[in-house]
Amino acid sequence: xxxxxxxxxxxxxxxxxxxxxxxxxxxxxxxxxxxxxxxxxxxxxxxxxxxxxxxxxxxxxxxxxxxxxxxxxxxxxxxxxxxxxxxxxxxxxxxxxxxxxxxxxxxxxxxxxxxxxxxxxxxxxxxxxxxxxxxxxxxxxxxxxxxxxxxxxxxxxxxxxxxxxxxxxxxxxxxxxxxxxxxxxxxxxxxxxxxxxxxxxxxxxxxxxxxxxxxxxxx
Amino acid sequence: xxxxxxxxxxxxxxxxxxxxxxxxxxxxxxxxxxxxxxxxxxxxxxxxxxxxxxxxxxxxxxxxxxxxxxxxxxxxxxxxxxxxxxxxxxxxxxxxxxxxxxxxxxxxxxxxxxxxxxxxxxxxxxxxxxxxxxxxxxxxxxxxxxxxxxxxxxxxxxxxxxxxxxxxxxxxxxxxxxxxxxxxxxxxxxxxxxxxxxxxxxxxxxxxxxxxxxxxxxx
DNA sequence: TTATATTTTTAGATAAGTCTAAATTTGAAT
DNA sequence: ATTCAAATTTAGACTTATCTAAAAATATAA
Numbered sequence: 001x002x003x004x005x006x007x008x009x010x011x012x013x014x015x016x017x018x019x020x021x022x023x024x025x026x027x028x029x030x031x032x033x034x035x036x037x038x039x040x041x042x043x044x045x046x047x048x049x050x051x052x053x054x055x056x057x058x059x060x061x062x063x064x065x066x067x068x069x070x071x072x073x074x075x076x077x078x079x080x081x082x083x084x085x086x087x088x089x090x091x092x093x094x095x096x097x098x099x100x101x102x103x104x105x106x107x108x109x110x111x112x113x114x115x116x117x118x119x120x121x122x123x124x125x126x127x128x129x130x131x132x133x134x135x136x137x138x139x140x141x142x143x144x145x146x147x148x149x150x151x152x153x154x155x156x157x158x159x160x161x162x163x164x165x166x167x168x169x170x171x172x173x174x175x176x177x178x179x180x181x182x183x184x185x186x187x188x189x190x191x192x193x194x195x196x197x198x199x200x201x202x203x204x205x206x207x208x209x210x211x212x213x214x215x216x217x218x219x
Numbered sequence: 220x221x222x223x224x225x226x227x228x229x230x231x232x233x234x235x236x237x238x239x240x241x242x243x244x245x246x247x248x249x250x251x252x253x254x255x256x257x258x259x260x261x262x263x264x265x266x267x268x269x270x271x272x273x274x275x276x277x278x279x280x281x282x283x284x285x286x287x288x289x290x291x292x293x294x295x296x297x298x299x300x301x302x303x304x305x306x307x308x309x310x311x312x313x314x315x316x317x318x319x320x321x322x323x324x325x326x327x328x329x330x331x332x333x334x335x336x337x338x339x340x341x342x343x344x345x346x347x348x349x350x351x352x353x354x355x356x357x358x359x360x361x362x363x364x365x366x367x368x369x370x371x372x373x374x375x376x377x378x379x380x381x382x383x384x385x386x387x388x389x390x391x392x393x394x395x396x397x398x399x400x401x402x403x404x405x406x407x408x409x410x411x412x413x414x415x416x417x418x419x420x421x422x423x424x425x426x427x428x429x430x431x432x433x434x435x436x437x438x
Numbered sequence: 439t440t441a442t443a444t445t446t447t448t449a450g451a452t453a454a455g456t457c458t459a460a461a462t463t464t465g466a467a468t
Numbered sequence: 469a470t471t472c473a474a475a476t477t478t479a480g481a482c483t484t485a486t487c488t489a490a491a492a493a494t495a496t497a498a
Contacts, residue, residue: 026477261447
């Protein structure tokens with residue numbers, strides 16, 4: 001069984017690979033994990049020897065199928081535990097990340113499958129991220145950042161790109177939650193901020209907020 | 220924060236100290252943890268340096284207050300997670316120990332307190348063991364092994380002394396569960412086995428089974 | 439009480455994961 | 469094309485938790 005450390009490396013490489021198509025760089029991994037690049041470099045050799053990644057010196061790394069399977073399973077567990085924490089234990093969506101970082105390493109397929117059933121087979125975590133199924137398939141929603149909408153258009157909030165506590169708390173303060181309808185009233189070219197209507201109220205959202213908020217338009 | 224390893228040592232020392240009043244011996248700890256005595260000996264020095272135990276060479280060790288607090292908290296978490304696994308995820312009482320051994324190390328007082336509330340503040344785990352409260356107090360039931368009952372007396376099953384899968388599965392097979400009433404019909408001096416009535420059926424229980432089954436008599 | 443068996447400790451080694459400092463490679467800019 | 473900065477790797481060291489083998493202390497039994 002992969003150690004906590006190995007699981008964290010694989011998960012991080014998986015997530016970084018979603019952003020950079022050529023794979024994950026030593027520095028990026030190092031920054032994401034909070035370890036020194038030298039440590040990462042060492043570890044990459046070991047992961048390559050275990051055939052969990054493909055690694056050539058000075059090049060970005062990619063997961064093998066075996067590595068991906070482990071990474072996706074960790075993400076599956078992370079997201080299911082987040083649902084549990086929010087739905088059953090009434091944690092707020094900005095409070096669950098660190099706890100799920102611990103719970104994701106609990107090693108039992110039986111446990112996670114039962115948890116999934118107990119939670120009524122949720123497809124998304126509290127931040128709108130898709131929960132991989134038990135075969136490792138990830139069904140991504142066809143969503144787009146709010147910046148894609150033109151004036152007069154509207155959509156339903158499906159997720160966030162930035163899951164930082166700060167952003168999530170900001171959204172709470174504005175009463176913006178998953179499922180809310182948002183309509184773009186006006187786009188100001190000056191700072192690319194938007195006036196929107198949601199929950200019966202009119203708000204002004206900065207470009208940065210709009211970039212980090214995913215919506216789905218009817219289609 | 221104490222490492223998993225340290226937490227396991229402290230928990231084991233706590234549990235061994237319940238049996239042997241003078242403390243836990245190196246060998247007993249070694250056997251319980253499945254590590255070599257030499258390793259334990261080494262670790263005891265470190266735990267003593269951290270003032271989690273009091274240790275003098277060649278003598279059984281005892282927990283300090285700080286050590287006891289950690290140990291009891293681990294046990295609290297272990298037992299609450301066991302309740303969760305049985306009550307919410309429908310695991311059987313013989314299936315939950317190893318999972319709880321992992322879950323008990325999740326480090327969040329907030330989580331465990333919320334879990335406790337979610338489970339309706341249970342006082343006992345699925346094996347009848349008391350769940351320490353958040354201040355570390357353990358309210359033990361005034362129970363006794365079935366061997367204490369005389370012919371004609373009866374009691375209610377409150378717990379097991381032996382929580383091995385084998386014993387728990389044996390009890391399942393006999394339809395003996397926590398809360399069941401058991402009446403002693405006859406005690407055979409030959410092998411100290413008992414004929415009992417429980418759940419409307421008459422059974423024969425060996426002395427070993429009776430020693431490992433706790434009951435509470437009305438009083 | 440002395441010999442023997444058991445328990446415990448010490449010494450030295452190993453593996454995993456981390457670090458700092460120095461060396462090397464890559465890539466970007468003149 | 470050459471130089472320099474950034475990224476990466478290597479080398480050597482440290483910590484935690486473990487082991488085996490050997491030594492020392494304690495407990496037991498004749």
